[in-house]
Amino acid sequence: MTHIKHLCFSIAIIFITLGSIQISYGQDSNRIQIENPENLMPREYEIREVSVTGLVTGRESYLISSSGLRVGETITIPGDDISNAIKQIYRTSLFSDVQIFYERLSGDGVNIQIAVEEQPRLGQYEIEGVRRSHRRDLRERINLVSGLAVTNSVRSQALNTIKRYYAQEGYWGTQVEIVEQPNEANPNRVDLIFNVDRGERTKVREINFEGNEHFSDRRLRKSFGTIKQDRWWRIFKRHVYTEEEFEEGIANLKQFYRDNGFRDIRVLSDSVYIDDWRSKEGVHFDITVSEGPQYKVRNISWDGNTVYSDEQLTQALGFQRGDIFNATKFDQNLNFRQDDADVSSLYQNIGYLFFNVSEDIRVVGEDSLDIHFEIVENEIATIRNVTFTGNTKTHDDVVRRNLRTVPGNTYSRSAIVRTIRELGQLGYFTPEGITPDVRPNPEERTVDIEFGLDETQGSDNFEFSGGFGGRQIGVILAARVNFNNFSVQRMFEPGGWDPIPTGDGQRLSLGVQVTGSGFQSYNFSFTEPWLRGRPTSLGVSLSYDLLNYGRQRNRFFSPVQQGSTANQRNELISASVSLGRRLQWPDDFFSQRTVLTYNHFNVAGFGQIFDDGRADLLTVRQELERNSTDNPISPSTGSKFNISGEIALPIPSFAQFYKLKTSYQHHATIVGRLVLSSTVDYGYMGYFTESNRSNFQRFFLGGTELQQRQSFTNDNINMRGFPGGIGGQISPLDDFRNQIGGRAFSKYSLELRYPAVRSEQLQLIPYAFVDAGNTFDGMTSFDPFNVKRAAGFGARIFLPILGLVDLSYGYRLDGTDPHSQNQSGLQAGEWEFLFNIGAPF
Known part of the structure; x- marks a missing residue:
């Protein structure tokens, strides 16, 4: 109690x-x-x-x-x-x-x-101890803004972002110290300072494999692809570990085995760790594989096929009895190949959209495969509707006339691929952004197709460039505005000028070029690609060129008066009309064009080409071309063949000659985006009578169009490594050691390029090249293997507002003959920098 x-x-x-x-x-x-x-x-x-x-x-x-x-x-x-x-x-x-x-x-x-x-609020933050470019990259990744509450979570997130950024660059031991101090402008806020010590780069030192019996470690490292071991000779290879690239490398390794017959390949274990290697700390990979047997094809059988025979389908599949089974080849030849030679394309290109094939691969014995295909052909499909979206500036008619898929036609997969190519060639849409949406209707045996278009920011461009063309040429300045999607019709419509009438696919170009040596050029051109709704092109052009050197020593054009002075002035007024159309035979990659050109010359001081005074020239050129390239700027596949004949009509008091030219180029993707291109060019010039032979419009090799325009009495052929321009080209010599131009030429080019950057804002395409060529005074001296050679590297840069700029740096392997008693010609073993505007293909 x-x-x-x-x-x-x-x-x-x-x-x-x-x-x-x-x-x-x-x-x-x-x-x-x-x-x-x-x-x-x-x-x-x-x-x-x-x-x-x-x-x-x-x-x-x-x-x-x-x-x-x-x-x-x-x-x-x-x-x-x-x-x-x-x-x-x-x-x-x-x-x-x-x-x-x-x-x-x-x-x-x-x-x-x-x-x-x-919590304290953030005033500002700084990143110390790193280079400016890294600071810029980090600021794009760190999500810190003024006024944000500075919490432990915010600090940790910023710290992890910095470490993750440097880990991607191979700096695994990055240390970050966060210093917090009062903000001078606002006492209620704090500033953060990230002191970064990235440390030493931790590179991949060793990639080791276990369990591999058929392939060496070296071969497997090569197949790994994404990451390479750090060795002194691998200057341009990536030696840094990232988890994403490691996983991609493992996938590449498995695919390599499957493409060599090892369908049962397994990666039993993989480990990534840091260890010392030859007194250097680095990342090590240990990968253990189980290869299994290497399978070979024994029997191939087909069932359900009525359109094609077993032999035709087996040929398209590309495997014979005893071949090692290649998984990538099997998939491509069955489903899709770039050349439309696969099994599925055989059916789908003739309308069998609802065609279906299923394979049954059975292991026989220890290392053999029996492959059986069950085919359901179904009915032929007809295209019902074809639509497109995404063209905001380009008119529907321009898109529609380039479609190869037409309502009422039989469905064809190759027609869809061809449509994508044709739309991409216009230059108005990004080729990667053209996406077809195929909507089949099996009950009605029809199909609807919709093309999604990604219109470029601007197909029009303004080109401006300057450079130095050598001692005889001086400073070169050129400007050009190109409207590649112009519309004459909208010029007269209310609101059509916004700011330029566009949408009808017409091309309008205005250009000017001047040099310090007295050269001026003004030109205008207009092209209607579809005349009156038909695939017929109409083009007109006008130009005025003036070459005025004043009174100076005439070293290149007057051998009769060697060393004398003359008032060298040359004016050219030129006008041309062209008419072209697409052809359906031999196939629809062909086109032909007829060009009628009138030139009026006013000449003084160029006596070896014309007598002083006025001269006229009227030419007709007929061209036949086949173009299957996939891109006008940097083709990755396809070819282009061109043959042309030109006649300077034998009109009294007019210059007379005839020319034949041919060109062939081929583009092929080797590995990834690496492209190899080869080009061969030939030309020949003749005369109707011996009495009207002259040095006018002969062939000169070297330089670029910017340099060559002022040599408009010549037929100039681009060639890297040689400067071009007056006196700087490849040309035969006359008895006075002066360049007179060739009546025949040969030119060869080999180019290896890689489109490093491909976006709407920028295309960057570095390349390496070998060019060779020569000119000859006639067919009696013509030797296709007697060439002047140059090798080097360069880059093409495309910006929507500036167009395409080509920069090259070539090393001459051969020199040219002396041009005169006072000139030594071009020496071998020298580098030559050149630049040009416009696509080379």
Whole structure:
């Protein structure tokens, strides 16, 4: 009984001395304090008021809403309502300390007070200890903005971003120190400084394999592809480990085995670790494989085929009895090949859209395969509707006339591929962005096709360039504006000039070129690719060229008066009309064009080509071309063949001659995006009678169009490594050691290029080349293997606003003959930098 009295007395003392409750949670410790409670038993109260203290930068309404404590609602004290409110406020990551007080009112009411201490806000941040380019890259990745609450989570996220960035570059031991200091402009904010020490690059030192019996470690490392071992001779290879590239390398390894017959290849284990290698710390890969047997094809059988015989299908599949099974070759030859020679294309190109083939590959014995195909041919499909979307500037008619899929025709997969090529060749849409959506309807045996188009930012461009063409030419300045999707019709429509009338696929070009040596050129051209709704092109062009050297030594054009002075002035007014059309035979890659050109010359001081005075020239040129390339700027597949004949009509007092030219180029993708291109050019020039022979319009090799334009009395052929221009080209010499141009020429080119950057804003295409060629005074001296050679490297840069610029740096392997007694010609063993505007293909 006495003990019970003492316990009651103690409880009474506690209730008398405690009157209110305070619950607070700190950032470093979760503490609950209870002071002067009137009653420790849980009881419900109505919230009459919620107030906030300690808030500096935030909104009071947001804080109260985050707590979940609302006026008019009831809470239980003591209970979980207050502690849950504190936890919810902490989840905003905006506060370092949160306390909640309440005061009991008369009846069942209570007033709540939330006291907070805010996290510091960010003023600005700096990244120290790294190069400027890395700072720029990191700022794009680090998600820090002024005014953001600087929490532990924010600091950790920024730190991890920096370490992850450098890990991708091979710096696994990157250390980052975060320094926090007050902001000078705003005392309520702090600045963060990230002191970065990236350390030493940790490269891949060893890639080791176990379990490989048929292939050496070296061969498997090569197949790995994405990551190479660090060796001094691998200057341009990547030696840095990333998880994504490692997984890609494992996939490449498995595919290599499958393409060599090992269908059961397994990677039993793979480990990545850092260890010392020849006193250097580096990343090591240990990969264990189980190869299994190497399978060979035994029997191939077909069932369900009526359109093609078993022999035809087996030939398309590309496997014979005893061949090693190649998984990639099998898939391509069955489903899709670039040349449409696969099994599926055989059917789908003649309308069998609903064709289906399933294979059954069975292992026979230890290492043989029997392959059986079950074919369901179904019915031929007819194209019902063809639509397209995404052309915002280009008119529908321009797109529609380039479609090879026409409603009512039999479905053909090759026609879809051809449509993509034709639309990509226009230059108005990104080739990668042309996506066909094929919607078959098996019940009605029809198909709808929709082409999604990604219109380029601008097919029009302004070209401006300058350079130095050598001692005889001087500074070259050229400017040209090209409207490649012009519309004459919209010129006369309200609102058509916005800012330029576009959309009909017409081409309008205006250009000017001047040099410090007295050369000026102005030209205009217009082309309508579809005349009156037919695949017939009409082109017109006008140009004016002036070459005025004043009075100076005439070293190149007047052998009769060697060393004398003359007033060298040459004017050319030229006009041409061309008419071309597409052909359907031998196939629809062919086209032909007829060009009628009139040239009027006003000549002084170029006596070896013309007598001083005026001269006229009227030529007709007939061209036949087959073009199956996939891209006008940097083809990756296809070929281009051109043959032309030109006649300077035998009109009295007009210059007379005839020319034959032919050119062939082939483009093939070797590995990945690496492309090999080869080109062969030949030309011959003859005369109707010996009496009208002259040095006019003969062949000169070397230089670029920018240099050659001022030599417009010649027929100039581009060739890298040789400067071109007056006196700088490859040409035969006359008895006075002057360049007179050739009546025949040969030229060969081999180019290896890689489209490094392909986007709407920029295309960058570095390349290496070998060029060879020569000119000859006639067919009696013509020797296709007697050539002047150059090798080097370059790059093509395409910007929508500037067009295509070609930069090359060539090393001459052969020199040219001296041009005169005072000139030594071009020396072998010298480098030559050239630049040009426009596509070479």
